[in-house]
Amino acid sequence: MDNTSYVALSRQTALWKQMEVVANNMANLNTAGFKAEEVMVAETDVKTKSDTTPFGRQVAFVHDLGTVRDPKEGPLHSTGAPLDVAIHGSGYFALDGASGPRYTRAGHFRLDENGMIVSENGLPVMQANNQPIIVAPNEAQINIANDGTVSTENGQIGQMRIVNFANEQELKKTGDGTYITTAQANTVARPYLTQGMLEDSNVEPISQMTQMLTVMRNYQSVQNILDNEQDRIVKAMPILSGSQQQA
Numbered sequence: 001m002d003n004t005s006y007v008a009l010s011r012q013t014a015l016w017k018q019m020e021v022v023a024n025n026m027a028n029l030n031t032a033g034f035k036a037e038e039v040m041v042a043e044t045d046v047k048t049k050s051d052t053t054p055f056g057r058q059v060a061f062v063h064d065l066g067t068v069r070d071p072k073e074g075p076l077h078s079t080g081a082p083l084d085v086a087i088h089g090s091g092y093f094a095l096d097g098a099s100g101p102r103y104t105r106a107g108h109f110r111l112d113e114n115g116m117i118v119s120e121n122g123l124p125v126m127q128a129n130n131q132p133i134i135v136a137p138n139e140a141q142i143n144i145a146n147d148g149t150v151s152t153e154n155g156q157i158g159q160m161r162i163v164n165f166a167n168e169q170e171l172k173k174t175g176d177g178t179y180i181t182t183a184q185a186n187t188v189a190r191p192y193l194t195q196g197m198l199e200d201s202n203v204e205p206i207s208q209m210t211q212m213l214t215v216m217r218n219y220q221s222v223q224n225i226l227d228n229e230q231d232r233i234v235k236a237m238p239i240l241s242g243s244q245q246q247a
Contacts, residue, residue, distance in 0.1 A: 008225050014039070015219045021067055022212045025203045033074065033105030033177060034201035036208070040065040071168050074202035076194070082142045083109040083117065086197040091162040091188045095123040095178060096132065101185065102178040103163065103171065105199055111135055117150070121176050126161050128187055133158035144195040162191035 018039040028034040076086045085107035087093070092103035102123060109125060112118045117125045117133045124132035135142060139152035148160035163185040165171065171179035 008222050012219060012222050012226075015215050015222065019212070019215045019219070022208055022215065025208050026205070026212070028201055029203050029205055031106075031177065031201050032108055032198050034203065035069040035071060035074075035105070036201070036203045037067045037069050039067055068169055069171075070202060072202055074200045076197045076199055078197050080196050081108075082144070082195065083111070084196055084198050085109065085144055085160070086194045086199045087162060088192040088194065090164050090168075091191055092164065092179070093119075094126040094161040094163050094185065095119055096126050096130075097123055097178070097180070100180065101126075102174065102180055103185070104178045106177045107193075108198055119178070121178075123178070127158050128161045131158070133160070144193060146192050146194070148191050148193050160191075160193070162188040162193070164188055 021037050021039050025036045071090070073087075073089065076088075085093075087105060087107065092105060093107060095102040095104060104119065106120070108120055109117050110120070112122060115135045115137060117135065119125065127133060133150050135152060135157065136154070139154055139157075141153045143151050144160070145151070148162055149156060150158045150160065165181065165183050165185065167183065170183045171181045174180055
């Protein structure tokens with residue numbers, strides 16, 4: 001296989017990864033708090049040698065650098081549910097995971113059998129003192145202020161901890177709308193929350209559909225290059241074979 005085929009295959013691999021990311025974005029179009037992702041690619045110069053270039057030459061291959069998230073806030077919609085909470089601007093809810101803290105933008109919470117405010121997956125919503133927020137059995141009216149303070153008809157019972165990070169790209173997805181990281185979590189001094197609302201996914205469907213069509217066209221274009229290169233090699237083989245026999 002010559003350099004043309006290698007370069008084309010590297011481009012196809014990057015396009016395949018990009019298609020997977022776009023498809024995942026589309027699949028999470030209605031996932032609360034989801035952030036769209038994008039593939040980062042770059043050219044990598046590699047020195048190669050052949051019979052015609054024994055001293056080598058630089059060939060540019062396509063290299064997949066990974067994915068980045070778009071951190072911008074998604075649109076908010078009203079649910080009226082007292083335990084639905086949306087974060088305006090940057091920040092994440094802090095949750096207590098089995099193997100350490102987890103963080104999420106999805107503020108669709110509920111009460112578990114012990115009266116704790118928990119995420120959809122049952123992870124306790126934490127306060128700044130790393131304690132859960134517990135609602136007593138006889139308390140029915142739950143109010144969540146803009147700064148995350150939770151109170152009932154009997155008074156204040158806790159305050160949701162909202163955190164941010166120096167580099168949000170260091171957060172790693174866990175597959176259930178939460179993230180984990182070893183980076184320092186900094187408590188937001190003045191968070192701005194809204195009760196009875198949820199943040200929607202920030203995926204823009206028209207933009208993603210356009211990207212999907214572009215990736216498909218580019219992939220087919222590269223495949224045509226590979227097919228043409230294969231035809232060229234096949235046609236050249238009898239000529240090379242004949243030359244060797246004459247020699």
